Amino acid sequence: MAAEGLPIEVCCRILSVLESGFYAWRDRPPSARALRHAWLTDEIRKVHAASNGVYGGLRVHAELTMGRGIAVGHGAVAMLMHRAGIKGLPGNRRRRPIPQTPTVADLVDRRFARIAPNQLWVTDITEHPTREGKVYCCVVLDAYSQRVVGWSIDSTQADTLVTNALGMAIGNRTPSPGTLIHSDHGVQPGFKRSSQHCCSAASLGDR
16 A cells, blocks of 8 residues: 555554554564575576476476475475466376387396496486476486486476486586496487487496
8 A cells, every 4th residue: 555655644544553563564674484485486487487487386396306405395386486477388288109219238237336436327217297297307326326416307208308417417427438327128219319429438228
């Protein structure tokens, strides 16, 4: 009401509040909760912009928690997106057939133990249904340290899902020639080609 130009005293009389209480509220510094919500909203805008406006609440939440390590609930993300007027695009709910691709020789032979970092990376892609559509997450794990060295999240199973994860792993670790990259038979089309292109110094094995 006051923001619309009405006198403060009139607004306070209509709402049955003291003028001193209004001025105390107006001059009060932002609470820690308000500051965190402002910061989270800024992070949400960054994630949403990076997805070219595609990500909805669940995908933004996955990127914040899995990608950026921010502890926040999905309900809070949905609330802040609603307040800021941030919306994702509806996903394609039709089931896409996954063509079969040939696999290569198994270079690991179920021997996953390693004595040093970057000798063996294992990778897999998981599918997560959301209200806006499916989200696919590709993770690259160092078998020696059991640590994630690269990851990628996308709404499709395109080659870029794998190349982005491997590119992050290579950028983080800079492996020497001889690193093995191991995946299962469920990996999508283009993985073999993408892995050789992203990490030409590494060999690829499928079990």
